[in-house]
Amino acid sequence: MSREQRDDWTESRRGERRAAGRAGFFPGRPPLPDMVPPLAVDIDGTLTDGAGAIDPQIFDVLQAWASPVVVATGKAFPYPVALAHFLAIERAVIAENGGVSLVGDDLVVHGDRAGAQRVADAYRDEGYDLGWGGVDLTNRWRETEVAVSRDRPVDPLRRLAEAEGLEVVDTGYAYHVKDTDISKGRALRSVAERLGYDVTDFAAIGDSKNDAHMFEEVGTSYAVANADEHALAAADHVTDASYADGFVEAAEAVIERAE
Numbered sequence: 057m058s059r060e061q062r063d064d065w066t067e068s069r070r071g072e073r074r075a076a077g078r079a080g081f082f083p084g085r086p087p088l089p090d091m092v093p094p095l096a097v098d099i100d101g102t103l104t105d106g107a108g109a110i111d112p113q114i115f116d117v118l119q120a121w122a123s124p125v126v127v128a129t130g131k132a133f134p135y136p137v138a139l140a141h142f143l144a145i146e147r148a149v150i151a152e153n154g155g156v157s158l159v160g161d162d163l164v165v166h167g168d169r170a171g172a173q174r175v176a177d178a179y180r181d182e183g184y185d186l187g188w189g190g191v192d193l194t195n196r197w198r199e200t201e202v203a204v205s206r207d208r209p210v211d212p213l214r215r216l217a218e219a220e221g222l223e224v225v226d227t228g229y230a231y232h233v234k235d236t237d238i239s240k241g242r243a244l245r246s247v248a249e250r251l252g253y254d255v256t257d258f259a260a261i262g263d264s265k266n267d268a269h270m271f272e273e274v275g276t277s278y279a280v281a282n283a284d285e286h287a288l289a290a291a292d293h294v295t296d297a298s299y300a301d302g303f304v305e306a307a308e309a310v311i312e313r314a315e
């Protein structure tokens with residue numbers, strides 16, 4: 057299959073799924089309206105269940121969503137790209153807490169890894185490892201930051217990060233050593249423009265501190281019930297349900313407001 061054929065196939069699949077979604081063909085789901093806001097959605101703690109696995113119920117919602125869906129995560133770039141690919145939704149992703157963003161073939165790296173790498177090297181020199189075991193798939197593909205397991209000491213990490221003018225963000229899944237001016241919110245402003253929207257057109261759904269900047273930028277934001285204090289404080293709304301159940305609840309609330 058040539059690239060053009062693949063892209064045509066993806067476009068037609070996306071059209072079929074959206075048509076199915078709008079016709080209410082998905083189990084137990086009313087038809088989705090044509091005009092819904094573009095959606096920015098976090099992965100860990102939002103599209104997952106309590107054990108960290110992607111919850112299949114999110115597939116129908118994201119595939120049928122009639123406006124762009126931006127997957128915005130603290131994870132390294134390959135993770136959201138793979139999720140968008142296998143969902144056959146457009147490639148509009150934010151990775152590394154806003155350090156990298158992609159819209160179609162337009163890839164922007166908003167930072168660099170050098171400072172965070174110096175922090176990681178100094179942390180190791182003090183006798184701490186990053187906590188990911190053998191092959192470090194958490195950091196292997198990172199270009200703008202370094203993530204450390206939450207079961208490792210955070211005080212020396214914060215001290216070393218501050219000495220480099222960097223910050224440590226605890227997402228509930230990892231400690232991220234990153235530039236202070238990089239965020240999902242700043243990257244979403246860029247992605248929205250590249251998609252032809254204003255960032256305030258978006259609805260955003262997330263669960264932790266690294267989503268708070270995004271919540272402050274968008275038109276309406278939802279924290280799922282399992283969110284941390286930072287996300288709960290920054291969100292316009294909080295769902296009753298947790299994890300992916302909370303995501304579906306928030307998505308349905310966005311739809312209701314759009315009708």
Ligand SMILES: O=C(O)COP(=O)(O)O
Pocket residue numbers: 098099100101128129130131227228229230231264266
């Ligand atoms: O990688 C993390 O620490 C959290 O990832 P998330 O932004 O998708 O929740």
Ligand SMILES: [Mg+2]
Pocket residue numbers: 098099100101102227262263264
């Ligand atoms: Mg999260």
